[in-house]
Amino acid sequence: MRKLGAIGKHAFLLIVSAVSLFPFLWMIIGMTNTSSDIVKGKFSFGSEFFNNVNRLFEQANVGTAFLNSLLIAVIGTLLTLLLCSVAGYGFEIYRTKGKDRLFGVLMLSMMMPFAAIMIPLFRLFSQWGLLNSAVAVILPTMTTAFMIFFFMQNTKSFPRELLQAGRVDGLNEWKLFTHIYMPTMKPTYAAAAIITFMSNWNNFLWPLIALRTAEKKTLPLVVSSLASSYNPDYGIIMVAIVITTLPTILIFFLLQKQFVQGMLGSVK
Amino acid sequence: MRGSLNKSSLIGWQFVLLPSALILLFSFFPMVQSFILSFESGKGNVSEYVGLGNYSRLLSDPMFRQALFNTILYLIVQVPIMLFMGLIIAHLLNSPKLKLRGFYRTAIFLPCVTSLVSYSVLFKSIFAVDGIFNKLLMNLHIINEPIAWLMDPVWARVVIILAITWRWTGYNMIFYLSAMQNIDPSVYEAASIDGASKFRQFFSITIPMVKPIILFTAIISTNGTLQLFDEVVNITNGGPGNATMTISQYIYNLSFVYTPNFGYAATVSYAIVIIVAILAFLQMKIGGEKK
Numbered sequence: 001m002r003k004l005g006a007i008g009k010h011a012f013l014l015i016v017s018a019v020s021l022f023p024f025l026w027m028i029i030g031m032t033n034t035s036s037d038i039v040k041g042k043f044s045f046g047s048e049f050f051n052n053v054n055r056l057f058e059q060a061n062v063g064t065a066f067l068n069s070l071l072i073a074v075i076g077t078l079l080t081l082l083l084c085s086v087a088g089y090g091f092e093i094y095r096t097k098g099k100d101r102l103f104g105v106l107m108l109s110m111m112m113p114f115a116a117i118m119i120p121l122f123r124l125f126s127q128w129g130l131l132n133s134a135v136a137v138i139l140p141t142m143t144t145a146f147m148i149f150f151f152m153q154n155t156k157s158f159p160r161e162l163l164q165a166g167r168v169d170g171l172n173e174w175k176l177f178t179h180i181y182m183p184t185m186k187p188t189y190a191a192a193a194i195i196t197f198m199s200n201w202n203n204f205l206w207p208l209i210a211l212r213t214a215e216k217k218t219l220p221l222v223v224s225s226l227a228s229s230y231n232p233d234y235g236i237i238m239v240a241i242v243i244t245t246l247p248t249i250l251i252f253f254l255l256q257k258q259f260v261q262g263m264l265g266s267v268k
Numbered sequence: 269m270r271g272s273l274n275k276s277s278l279i280g281w282q283f284v285l286l287p288s289a290l291i292l293l294f295s296f297f298p299m300v301q302s303f304i305l306s307f308e309s310g311k312g313n314v315s316e317y318v319g320l321g322n323y324s325r326l327l328s329d330p331m332f333r334q335a336l337f338n339t340i341l342y343l344i345v346q347v348p349i350m351l352f353m354g355l356i357i358a359h360l361l362n363s364p365k366l367k368l369r370g371f372y373r374t375a376i377f378l379p380c381v382t383s384l385v386s387y388s389v390l391f392k393s394i395f396a397v398d399g400i401f402n403k404l405l406m407n408l409h410i411i412n413e414p415i416a417w418l419m420d421p422v423w424a425r426v427v428i429i430l431a432i433t434w435r436w437t438g439y440n441m442i443f444y445l446s447a448m449q450n451i452d453p454s455v456y457e458a459a460s461i462d463g464a465s466k467f468r469q470f471f472s473i474t475i476p477m478v479k480p481i482i483l484f485t486a487i488i489s490t491n492g493t494l495q496l497f498d499e500v501v502n503i504t505n506g507g508p509g510n511a512t513m514t515i516s517q518y519i520y521n522l523s524f525v526y527t528p529n530f531g532y533a534a535t536v537s538y539a540i541v542i543i544v545a546i547l548a549f550l551q552m553k554i555g556g557e558k559k
Contacts (some may be wrong), residue, residue, distance in 0.1 A: 005466075009360055010368070016357060017375035020438065023390045024378065026400070028392070038393055039399035055319040087287035094280020095363075104290055109295035111544050113495050115516040116537035119523050119530050120298035141502065143290040173279045200381035204498045205516075224502055227389040234393050241386045241452065248381045256374075264446050 027245070032237035037236040048235055056236035060222050061214060069218040069244075070098040072134050072207075073200040077081075080143040080196045082190055087143075088151025089181055093163070103152075106145045114205060122209050136210040137218075141203065147192060150262075154188040184231060191262030195253055198248055291321040305534035315531050331520035332536060334510050335518040338425070338475035342514070343493045346429045351485060353433065354440035355478075359470055361441075369488055373445070377438040384435070388502035391431040392418065395503075424504050428512055436492075440485045447478040473489075487551055494540055494547075515540050 030038050033046040051241045056062055091103050125136045162184065166176045182189070205219045211217055217225075226232060252259055300335075306322055326332055344439070361373055379387065394401050394445075395417040402414040405510055408523040415424045452475070459469050475482070497516040506513035515536065522533035 011364075012359060013357070013368075013372045013376075017372050019434065021374045023387060023394065024380075024392060027386075027390055039396040040398045041396070043400055043405040055399055065448050083287045084291065086285045090280050090283025094283065096280065099280060099284060102284065106288060106291050111491070111548055112295055112299055113491075113516070113537065113544060115495060115497070115519045115539040116302050116534075117295060117298035118519075119534055119537070120301035121294065122523070123301075123530070124298070140294040143287045143294070145291060148287060166340070174282075177283070198381070202385070203495050204383070204385050205520070208522075220383050223383075223389055224385050227392065227502060228505065237389060237393075239388060244386050245382055248383070249378075252378070252381045260442060260446075263442060 025242050027238050030234060031242055033235060033238075035232070035234040035236075037192055038238070052235040052239050055233070056239045057232075060226060060240065061217075062219075062222060063219050064215055065219045065222045066243065069201060069220075070133065070214060072137050072218060073197050075134070076138045076142055076200045077196045079191055080144070080147055081192055083143045084183070084188065084192070085151045085179070085182070086145035087148045089155055089177055090151075091148065092152045092155040092158075093160070106148065109145045110149075118192060118206065118209055121206075124134060125210060131210060132212045132216050133210075134216075137203070138170075139205050141200065141206065144204040147196065151188065154185065184226065187258065187261070190255070190258045192261050194251060197251070201248060217247065302534045302537055303532050304540050308531035308534075310531060311527055311529065315401060318531070322532050325532065326535055326539065331510060331517075331518060332539070335513045335515045335536075336539065337534055338512060339494060339496065341425065341515045342429060342432070342496060343490060346432050347486065347489045347493055349429075350433045350437050351440055351482065351489065352483070353437045354446055355475070355482070357437070358441045358444035358448055359474055361445055373442075376505075377442055378438045379435050379437075382435065383500050386497035387435055388431060388499045391427065391434075392503050395427050419508050421508055423513050424508060428499055428503060431503060432493075432496075433501075436489070440489070443481050443485055444478055447481040448474060451477050483551065483554075487548070490547055491544065492550070494544060 024198065029043060030043055031052060032049040033042055034048050037046060091099055121140055122131075125131050125139075130139075151235075158181065162180050163176050166180045171179060201206045202220060203218075204224070207218050207221055208224070211221065219240070223244055226237050226240060284527055295403040307317055307319060309322055310316055328338055340530070357372075357376060361369055363369075366372075383388075393399065396402075397416050397419070401417070405411045406414065415423055417427050418419075455477075456469060459473060464472065495516050496514045497520065500512050500514050500517050501520075504512045506517050519533045519536050519540075522529055522536065
């Protein structure tokens with residue numbers, strides 16, 4: 001009976017794992033097949049890989065899209081880390097009733113559906129003449145109540161004696177932040193960087209609205225527009241999907257521990 | 269002493285001022301503008317005050333009703349299935365002696381690293397009429413004729429639900445797993461000695477112990493599902509007809525696909541705000557009582 005239970009358990013987990021992994025295998029096999037083979041469900045490697053890659057680079061500006069995505073994700077992440085860690089530190093270390101109240105108000109923004117603010121944001125950026133630029137994508141997404149909360153939570157376990165020691169050494173309050181807090185909190189920064197980078201890299205709705213011309217588009221926008229054409233060429237789409245997914249998979253496997261820590265860090 | 273406290277409080281404000289101002293500018297200010305906009309109507313940037321006109325239009329708008337129905341359907345069908353699946357998988361993975369544990373955990377979590385657009389397009393190709401999924405079902409003799417997944421209003425919704433479940437089950441599972449690892453093993457030992465079955469232990473120990481995390485994931489998933497956009501746009505583009513369209517997509521279409529009517533779009537967006545507010549209130553009440 002016990003053995004039967006163990007077999008059932010493994011059978012269930014194996015099926016769930018196979019279902020989870022299947023689309024990954026599907027996109028890798030898909031890269032090597034023609035579009036018509038893909039929609040006919042051919043599940044074996046073909047010989048179209050180089051052909052697909054060449055046609056993708058002819059039809060879409062994937063190199064530029066990759067650089068656009070990278071620029072937005074990296075700069076956006078750096079700004080998020082800076083702004084949100086400063087705020088999280090400020091809210092936690094210099095805690096007062098007034099700041100607690102302000103923080104409570106900021107938290108409300110987490111409940112605001114993006115669809116409810118995107119139209120005014122679109123009009124704001126069009127007034128400022130900033131539409132169709134990386135700046136338009138980065139500015140509204142770089143400061144989030146969630147990330148401030150994340151840093152605040154992690155600051156709770158920051159040893160405050162270090163700050164006292166720094167004050168004795170004559171460091172001013174900002175220097176305490178840059179010279180003591182930032183180096184001590186490296187693991188928190190790493191975890192925050194990973195989840196922020198991922199969400200920037202994968203962001204779709206706001207870039208779709210803010211970026212209007214082909215040469216400004218990010219990778220998800222390119223994949224989406226290739227796939228929404230009347231007769232989508234799945235061979236090249238699979239290549240584009242792999243290019244989009246590879247960086248995030250790499251980050252996950254290289255930094256698995258920080259990745260999971262970043263995800264869980266806010267519920268501690 | 270008092271002087272230094274005031275000074276340190278002022279320095280504290282320096283730290284929080286700019287980030288707070290940015291959130292006010294890019295979240296709260298647009299929320300207020302959206303509200304004002306919801307009383308205006310017109311094409312593009314030319315609009316005039318119409319009072320509650322948009323709100324009465326909303327009540328008799330069949331497209332809005334359809335989008336609202338779909339969004340709520342996804343919410344009440346998909347979220348419970350996904351959270352329950354996540355709990356069961358986490359429970360099974362929560363035994364240190366389990367072989368292949370690391371492999372299962374990584375495999376089931378891996379969907380979370382894909383972009384919403386990419387996985388949606390993958391699902392679209394998997395569920396093509398002559399596609400691999402139909403082929404599999406036919407080889408297993410579950411069906412005789414291929415199902416036109418994305419052309420049928422009911423099956424298209426099923427595909428959307430399957431897709432979201434694929435993407436997010438592992439995400440929730442990780443939260444549960446980490447919460448379950450904090451449960452003292454001696455609790456289970458004591459229960460075993462008392463003769464409680466594994467099944468019983470799951471419902472009487474595991475679930476009550478991770479309840480706060482279940483509430484947390486329920487709130488996150490509810491919020492995410494109410495804002496569903498990427499999947500629907502990229503798998504079915506709201507079709508067939510408008511059978512899979514969500515409220516977010518309807519707002520997008522009203523603003524950027526049909527002849528733009530920002531005022532009415534803002535009104536529709538306030539429908540989500542109201543739903544989010546009601547659900548948040550309910551969830552906090554339920555969560556609050558249990559504490």
